[in-house]
Every structure is written in structure tokens, then in C-alpha cells.
Amino acid sequence: MNKQTQAIHNIHEADELAQRDSFLISLHPLSKLLVTIVYIMTVMSFHKYDWNGLMTMSLYLIIIMITGELSLLGALRRLKIVLMAVFFLGIANPFFDREIAYSIGAYQIRFGMISMLTLFFKAAFAVFASYILIKTTSIEDICYALQKLHVPSILITEIMLIHRYLIMMLRETQRMFQAYQLRAPGQKGIHYSAWGSFVGQLLLRSMDRAQRIHDGMLLRGFQGTFYPNIRTYRVGFSILYAALWCIAIITLRLVPLFTIIGRIVIH
């Protein structure tokens, strides 16, 4: 699969997932949004040395990844650049915070290292939680949730239009790229002498197509408001889901589960 096809595949994945019958997908988008926000806020609230506490938060991610049939490898591949950036956030901590927390044999663990790791995992957990939300919720659903939260409709329409424009532009790129490759066999990528016209053409063509699609929308009565799809959600389940997860997350925040388990194991 070349890069353009991959990109198109990615952008459609959530929309296609949304067609699938899965428990997570049948939930009301608001309940998923709520749980995600509560989760991220809880994760952020841990103290910078509270490594054990923070690790209990991974339970949520693990359970959701399994029930949502999401692949961990796929997620890592998709998020690798973000995770790398996040890693560099805390890289200086061990140099500033040199106090020794514990020593294991000859190794000394400094507080700076712990805070570096907690910072990294806090950010990584937040990224994963958002990723899961996006993966299990189509753009229509997200927009519907935003609408319910009284986000101005102009903003929602904007989001939906940008989403459409992105797909269209990727598709146009793919079409041009394929046409190019078919007539330049054996060439890897696009020869630099053709870059100028390629990019120029791409812009003109995607603008032209956007114009035509916009015309098409107007012809079918589009008046500037995109109506997100209203699906039937399992409302009772959704409330239960949100309530249970919020309770579970907050309990995990208050009860240091891993420390307790650790103690029991040691005794």
C-alpha cells in the first residue's frame, strides 16, 4: 500500500468502524467523551512521584483496547511520532532532580527518573485515551456530541467540511500519483522536476473539485448547516457505561490498588 492509499485508509477507518456492530460503537458519543475527559483529568492529577498510582490507570486502557478490538501494535505505529515528542518533554528531569529515591543493588533510582517516567506515561495515557475515543467514534458521532454540548453549529459544519475536504484532497493526490506512476514505471516517488507542476495541479484540481462538490451540495438544498447523522444509541447502556467508568476511575485514583496488591504479595 503506498502512502496515499494508507492515508485514505486511515481516515476512513473510523467511519467504517462506525458501521460495525460493536458494543463501544453503539454507545452514545457523549458518554464516551465524558469518560475520556474524566480519565484524562484523573491521570493528570497524579503527583509526579506517584508512579504506582499512575500505573493503575493503565487498566482502563487495557480493558477498552480489548473490548473495542483495537490493536496495540496498530496504535503504537500510528502514535509513534506523538509518543516520541512526549518522551522528550521530560528528558531533562533526571539531570535536575538528582535526589536518590531507592537503590536496587548497585543501581540508584533518582526522583528525576521517576518524574520523567510519570510525565511520559501521563502524556502517553492521555494520547491513548484520545486515540481510543477517535477510533470508536465516527466524525459524525463526534459532531453530534458537540452539537448536544451546544457548540455553535458553524463550527461543527466547519469540522465536517474540513473532514470531507481532506478525504477529497487525499483521493485527488492518489489519483494523480497513480496516473504519474503508471507513466513513469520504475521511478521511485516523483522526480523533483515534476514537483512544481504536481503540487500546483493538485491545488488547482482539489480546489476545482471542492467547488463542484460545493455546487452539488447547494443543489441538494445545503443551506450552510451540516446535520450530523442521528443514529439510535443505546441510551440506558451509555449512562450506565459512563457512570461505572467514572466511579471506577475515581476509585482507582483514591485507592492505591497496585501498592495494596504489592503489599499482599510481599506478606
Add this chain to the structure above:
Amino acid sequence: MSKIEIKDLSFRYLSRTKEQNPTIFRQLNFRASENESIGIIGANGVGKSTFLRLLVGILTEYEGLLQINDLPVCRENLTAIRSRLGYVFQDSDSQLFMNTVYEDVAFGPKNQGLSDAEIQARVTKALEKTGISHLAHQPIYKLSGGQKKLASIATVLSMGTDTLLMDEPSAALDPENRELLIQILNELPGLKLIASHDLDFVYDTCQRTILLSNGIICYDGPTKDILTDQKRLEENGLRLPLSFRFRNLNS
């Protein structure tokens, strides 16, 4: 009362450079009334698509008179005019922009402010008519060319308009679906304008045909008369429809 009235229509595309674009129409006259089916034929680049685009108000920089339902086609009237007009694009990729066939077919009715139940009924009916109910939840980008065409036609049928403009509707359809489309069109009430190179298709769907050439309508009359006029067709880059050719061979 005529549905469409055109008097002395002149048009050329606006140019972004100094050089002017060539004139597409000069002083063209045309009239159409309710419940007519009219074929629009002519050579490549003669302006069939442009003609339809003018009627739906995608292009508005024309000179002369252009009225639909007694309303001049201009910015202020577009909403009123378009609410009663359905337009099928020559290329389906411009027509379809939602994720799935169902969503796309529901787009028009949604904008008309119909109830959910009504929207669903309209969509189901349009999909049934075009024979693509099984594709309802298929993502658009996974459709074949012909399936896209049928979906485009369904998006317009679901709007329940009384005037239908179609640009090359039979292109990309296999013989069976082509026949299906002929049947759909013949059952559908209202005014229909069909631009096509598929002359057999025009013959099967339209009683009246106009031939565009050099910026004007050079023939306007019964479909059968123009489609059997070999000399005239050939002057305009067209050929006798196959069905007539075989008829000639037989007799």
C-alpha cells in the same frame, strides 16, 4: 405556463487571464413545459453540460433571459428554484460526498427539513428504485463506476423534485442497469432534460430532442426525426443510433 423559458441567452466562461474564452452560446432560445422529456445532443465540447449548469444556477454570468417556474435564474432565486430541481452530474465523484450511500441519499431530504421517518422512507424508496438497496451502508469509495452512477441518481430521486436534469446518465451503466434507468425515467412524472451521447437512450426516453451546434439550438423537434437524419447527425460529430442502423439493414 412553461417551466423553462430561455430568450436570447448568451454565455461565455469568465476568464482568469486576459484572453477571453470562446462564446459557448449566442442568442439561444428555448422553452419547455411540464411533463416533457427532452434530449440534449451535440458533439463533445458543444456545451451540453454548460447548458444544464446554467439552468441550475451553478453558472450565473449569462446575458439574456433565463427563467424557471417564472423566476429568473439569479442569486436571490436560487433556493426557490433548486428546491424543485434535481441535477445529476456528469461525473459522480462531484455528486457524492458523504461516507455511505445511505447518508448521501439522505442528504437532500435532510436539508428539506423532513421528519426522520419521512427521510428514511424517501431513502429506502430511492434505493429500491435504483436497485441498490444492498449497497446502502457501503462506503462510497468502494463502489464501482456504475454503482456510483446509480447512487447519484438515487440522491436526486430522494428529493422528490418535479424537474430532473441529467448529464450523461447512462454512461458507465451496464445494459441491464441502463434498461432499468430507462424504465425509471419513463415512469417518473415531471420535466426531464437529458444530455447524452447515447442516442438509443435518448430515443427510448425522450419524445423531443434539441441538437446544439455553434452556440445555438440548430434542431428542436421530435426525437425520431433527428435521430434518423444521418447527414445532420454526421455534421455534428454524431452517428446514427445502432437501433436505426439495424433497422435500415433489415429493410
